[in-house]
Amino acid sequence: MGFLGKKRLPNMPEINIIKKENDRMQTELRHLSGEDITTLNYKELMILEEALENGISSLKAKQMEFVPMMREHNEMLEDENRGLQFKLRQMHLDPMDDHNMLENGDVYDQ
Template structure:
């Protein structure tokens, strides 16, 4: 059995509508490609989805703008308003200026200058000399900036070295004071120790002496008592 005839009207269900759109869009694009190849026809198709997304196909041997221009000539209908025509003229003007600048750039590089006359060569020479003057000025400015930066670095380095020397000298002064106090304390302690040792030696010597040789306290004359 063949498929039943589908009524052509808006599909209310959004999911079914999206599926049908994708299938029919792909079918239209396929048919456009086939007729372009099989029949050597110039075909252009533009489809906008309800979401605003665009899908297009154009015969590879041409462009959409060319086909629109051809349509305009054959149909006599104006597809461009005054604003679009102004934009189109502006695009052409910018393209011409770009081409002119590309030619001038090649001349400044020393390319394609064989066709220039004497006056054009003089203008080119003057432009190159002005460019060299500006370049040298920028180079000198850059060199001055580098020198100034280096001088600042050297000055900062000298300040740091000075601070380091001051810290080193302050540290040496503290060490000298601490060392002098240590020497004094050591000498004083050594002197006290020697005195203590001497006193102990004398006491020990006296303890070992015979009784007769020991120093006795002074006694009154015994003869005077009798």
């Protein structure tokens, strides 16, 4: 028994339409990957070229957004590193300072 108590038989025309659409999409994906393009005519090749160029442009735009974000992240990490190095130097200057105590009360070993 199906979910609603009735078994639904597959609709053959519907299945055929879905299979054809799946085949078309797989062919298009192969074309975008550079496979099986020898069967394409000039117009189809031009459409494919335009789609690929649009994809490249989109990727380059995303890449250009990514670079400043990574620079900012890198600067933040460098600032944090400088702060940690400063704290470490302070700990070495005054080994008996309370800052050398770990959270559980143990003394930081140098």
